[in-house]
Amino acid sequence: MEEVKIGFLGFGNVGTGAYKIIRDNGNDIFLSEGVRLKVAKILVRDINKKRNVEVDNSILTDKFEEIVNDPGISIVAEFMGGVEPARDYVVSCLKNKKTVVTANKELIAKHGLELQALAKENGVGLYYEASVAGGIPVIKILAESLQANKIGEIMGIINGTTNYILTKMSEEGRSFSDVLAEAQRLGYAEPDPTADIEGYDAMYKISILSSMAFHKKVDVDKIYREGITQITPEDIEYGRELGFAIRLLAIAKKRNNTIEVRVHPTFIPLDHPLAAVRHSFNAVFLKGDAVGNIMLYGRGAGDLPTGSAIVSDIITACHQKDKHRYISFYNDEEGSAEKIKFNDDWESEFFVRLTVKDKPGVLAKIAGCFGKHGVSIASVIQKDRGKDAVPLIFVTHLAKELSMKKAISDIAEVEDVLMVENIIPVER
Amino acid sequence: MEEVKIGFLGFGNVGTGAYKIIRDNGNDIFLSEGVRLKVAKILVRDINKKRNVEVDNSILTDKFEEIVNDPGISIVAEFMGGVEPARDYVVSCLKNKKTVVTANKELIAKHGLELQALAKENGVGLYYEASVAGGIPVIKILAESLQANKIGEIMGIINGTTNYILTKMSEEGRSFSDVLAEAQRLGYAEPDPTADIEGYDAMYKISILSSMAFHKKVDVDKIYREGITQITPEDIEYGRELGFAIRLLAIAKKRNNTIEVRVHPTFIPLDHPLAAVRHSFNAVFLKGDAVGNIMLYGRGAGDLPTGSAIVSDIITACHQKDKHRYISFYNDEEGSAEKIKFNDDWESEFFVRLTVKDKPGVLAKIAGCFGKHGVSIASVIQKDRGKDAVPLIFVTHLAKELSMKKAISDIAEVEDVLMVENIIPVER
Secondary structure: OEEEEEEEEOOOHHHHHHHHHHHHHHHHHHHHHOEEEEEEEEEOOOOOOOOOOOOOHHHEEOOOHHHHOOOOEEEEEEOOOOOOOHHHHHHHHHHOOOEEEEOOHHHHHHHHHHHHHHHHHOOOOEEOHHHOOOOOOHHHHHHHOOOOOOEEEEEEEOOHHHHHHHHHHHHHOOOHHHHHHHHHHHOOOOOOOHHHHOOHHHHHHHHHHHHHHHOOOOOHHHOEEOOOOOOOHHHHHHHHHOOEEEEEEEEEEEEOOEEEEEEEEEEEEOOOHHHHOOOOEEEEEEEEOOOEEEEEEEEOOOHHHHHHHHHHHHHHHHHOOOOOOOOOOHHHOOOOOOOOEEOOOOEEEEEEEEEEEOOOOHHHHHHHHHHHOOOOEEEEEEOOOOOOEEEEEEEEOOEEHHHHHHHHHHHHHOOOEEEEEEEEEEOO | OEEEEEEEEOOOHHHHHHHHHHHHHHHHHHHHHOEEEEEEEEEOOOOOOOOOOOOOHHHEEOOOHHHHOOOOEEEEEEOOOOOOOHHHHHHHHHHOOOEEEEOOHHHHHHHHHHHHHHHHHOOOOEEOHHHOOOOOOHHHHHHHOOOOOOEEEEEEEOOHHHHHHHHHHHHHOOOHHHHHHHHHHHOOOOOOOHHHHOOHHHHHHHHHHHHHHHOOOOOHHHOEEOOOOOOOHHHHHHHHHOOEEEEEEEEEEEEOOEEEEEEEEEEEEOOOHHHHOOOOEEEEEEEEOOOEEEEEEEEOOOHHHHHHHHHHHHHHHHHOOOOOOOOOOHHHOOOOOOOOEEOOOOEEEEEEEEEEEOOOOHHHHHHHHHHHOOOOEEEEEEOOOOOOEEEEEEEEOOEEHHHHHHHHHHHHHOOOEEEEEEEEEEOO
């Protein structure tokens, strides 16, 4: 019998989930996988804190050294979150020949490449399935099931909090601030919700996924990012009339040698598989040149779903202990086959919502502004004719984002345009 | 550089797809995976047949011996389908220390266990991702991403032909035979469609998935099977009024130590993720005790999607060449932890559609038949009151299938019941 001793760094929500899974399913894991997992030591801030899981106090420690210097511990699972001190600890563990399993998206998005190099140098593994989309095995699928494909596109709902908020706003016609307050009350949103609602969380995750898919490090500063705070029930209602649902999407595309990666609220057709993803569920939609469209759907957060990914990585690490696999970033190497460029002037269809005075000639003036910057109009809806201030909604054909910005800036100057209410990209 | 020589047994649709992927993406695979794949020999019936892919004729052979006896070939991909001679060939290859990758669901469902034992004995691998749901990596996810979970339930749309037919029937109100004829004309259904429309194809696939998920061989004769030939536009229409969509589902459940596995047309709620799976797409919905609900969606057939799974397995086999992984069937072993039973009297809610004479008292008589066999009624819809023959639709609460059969047999004897039109299980 092979017993594998594991050290935990942190014991919050996900750590507790992983602990429970090993406790409850450890025997089945032994029967099917041939490895006996044992949580040998857990780093916590306060050993005497009351916890919502029963745990032998003797395995709790507040000294990192007791884990990093324990020669019996071969795998360390990191649950601290954030860059420091997590990075410092992970580096020490890798240098001490311990395989690291982590749920830390910010750490992997910002330092994954150097941590992987360090792991490789020390002959140990670095696993991070839990860092993206909780229990959904999208990392493994990209690395080990779609290797025969050129991945052309990723579209993901990879932040549960914002999907919960947008679903509630859509289905109940409520305002952003109202639903956010409720989500905070229910514990679905953090007291400081910035990382979720401003798209940082999704940005870290799409950085990881796109880097893997394109075999090229996609730094977070290469990613266009926009949150959901400006979305109103009016946008959602007019979008629905046009056949669209709203989602915060993380999008990565590669065409020829050009990559674009962005996170923003997006309208998608109501019959798109991603439009059926409601509440806090996550889903990742991928396009491969061989496999075609594929979608993975499940719980993107929570103690047990994310714990499932952690324990799966631990088991995989046990099986690969003499031969850990590493993601290849061959497009970052000297003399690489492709010269990959990042495209910061991405193209999309756009939904544009204005409030205008209902006067003859206003539509012509606005159309002129679009035309001047090469943006062509696919459809127009004019509402509530005869009132002083009326909504005017456009959907454009494919247009460059910079051209759109210029057109909108001109439109804002048109005399009878009272307000540029919102501009939302449309994907199909 | 490691060059891996592969032999193909058969060169139909999927074989051609795998060939094209290796030809077109081989260099990328080399860059990211470090293995150079080479199709060294292809077994065909007729070397001179015109093919829809350009291939060097010198690698074609009509002699199996040229593949099985070639010491340079380390991996053989089998595309013949059916049990014999595929089984015979696969056995020979395994005995000659060649790893086998296959898309053959019938072979794996019927002989997977013995073939895996033979592979293990010979230190080679047996891989069959392509045998279930084409390009969707459900085999790998069960084996290598959900290992920490006890899987309680699988519900799959794993036959594209029947899903295409049911989607068309549902969305266009057309009859089964009409849509089947169209599907045959378009090449979506075989000239002899029995394997698809009678549920055999789905039965083989759910046998494979449930055996893996429950670590216990689920023989095909343990699986309840019913095809879609009896489904009518009327069933679909009344189902929709009740909030249901119809799908041919392959269902496997494990509760405590009892397993039930079945394939039949099923009503599911219109907002169930599987209800959004249209046309020839496949999806597999899984419930794990840690991960919760998870769904995988994609192309379940086709040359390139299924080829994607084949080539992925080939790459995995290259990486694991000294240490192939095998599925553990620990619940089949002597003295296994659990005594697993198969449940052939499964439980479900049921939709029951009758045609009755619209007379006072008929409902009471029918309700009496249900009651006598312990089947309780959740809802009743009576249509077109006042006509001679009217539809009467019931949805039951959870009931045993055998009790339902007895109740229906009694109901058929009630004087004013003109016809028992259909009985369709409901899952939620």
